[in-house]
Amino acid sequence: MVRRLLASRGAELIAQGRLSGPMPWVIAIMVAMTGIALAGGLALGNAVSAAKAEIEGGITVQILEPRAEVREQEAARAVATITRMRDVAGLRLVPQAELDALIEPWLGTGIAAATGSAIPVPALIDVRLKGPVSPAQLAAIERTLRPAAPSARVDAQSNWLKPVFDAMVSLQVLAIALVALLTLALAAAVLLAVRNALGTNRDTIEIVHLLGGTDRQVARLFQRSIGYDAAGGGAVGLALAMVVILALGRRFAGLGAGLVDSGALVWSDWLLLAMVPVLSTLLAMATARLTVLHALRKML
Incomplete structure (x- = not known):
């Protein structure tokens, strides 16, 4: 009986609007920034790999x-x-x-x-x-x-570009660190939103427990709600990120520089970018579930 009630009217028992609020937009911003940072890191990695492969066996002879x-x-x-x-x-x-x-x-x-x-x-x-x-x-x-x-002088071409490669690798590490920080920020935002919703719906949750509802059933309600928010926000964030990435790609393509052209994203990079909102949704749902279960164990 309780299981059917939670399945059919769970959104009415717990005020889901309080959990949503600005949450989809926060997730959209996080996903957009993550996508842009990830695209930058992938493009830098492609450029470095292509340039190293091209000049690996190259030398320059100068007649001075x-x-x-x-x-x-x-x-x-x-x-x-x-x-x-x-x-x-x-x-x-x-x-x-x-x-x-x-x-x-x-x-x-x-x-x-x-x-x-x-x-x-x-x-x-x-x-x-x-x-x-x-x-x-x-x-x-x-x-x-x-x-x-x-008067001949022989130099390896890779030696000339080593400082450039080192700088690009440093930027790539920075992009990876930014993606990690944005991931932690997304989890923290979900955690705070869920805790706020738990406090607001404390009395309702206690009634659900008196009716025989379990912690897992309550957690599933919050998990489902945050999943909807994360899916919608992730889709919007991915669209924003694609607009920025494509606009920047056209700008850099106009430079006509070989090192820039070699940093173009390949199909596997686009597939990884498309996975960002999916992974963000899974992370948000897992964070919401664990937060609710942990809070309910301390509440009761």
Whole structure:
């Protein structure tokens, strides 16, 4: 009898409106912020992974000779020497016009005339090895190039971007920490709302117990109510997060930067984002149930 009464009129026995109130909107905000932070962390992770995979076997050979004609001769001999090396998968001598275009934003237009003598620009050879670059390989390549190009300097491309990678990993850790904090904040908000509802409905809960109702049946009422709130708020929060993520994605896509483009979200990332409101609903329901059961044990 009591079970049927709670199942059919549980919402009338306990004032569910007091439990709801602003709760769906609080959950919506939490889910939206969690989704945005999670998307940022996933995008950073994708960018770092793609960039590391791309430059893992890359080295750059700089010909630092200031005299243009000698620099061109050394570059040609360096290309011929590198081509004969066993571990080289490919190479490219960067054209002078491309180098001028790279430094033009810093030195202004008309660089072609200035770089002839006043500002000599090193010749660059982009080399791709068959495997990851090791310090021993760098030293061996530089020794091999020394007779053909005395001014050659060999650097691993990964060394140049290591500070950038470290900064991006730090931001990724920050995003993960933010997701964890938002998860704790959501649980805390649900806990406070349930405790407030328990205090408001204390007399009704005691009557339910006198009629034979159990703690689990009462907890199920609060769990179901908070589940509805969390599901509705989570859907709204996910929609808000998608709008922000897509808007930011279009903004960054307009930059045309390779490192930014490699941070695009893949299908598994979108699936994980879609799980945020589902997991938030489950967390809210579990928090509500445990809070009610714990409070009722102390109440009676």
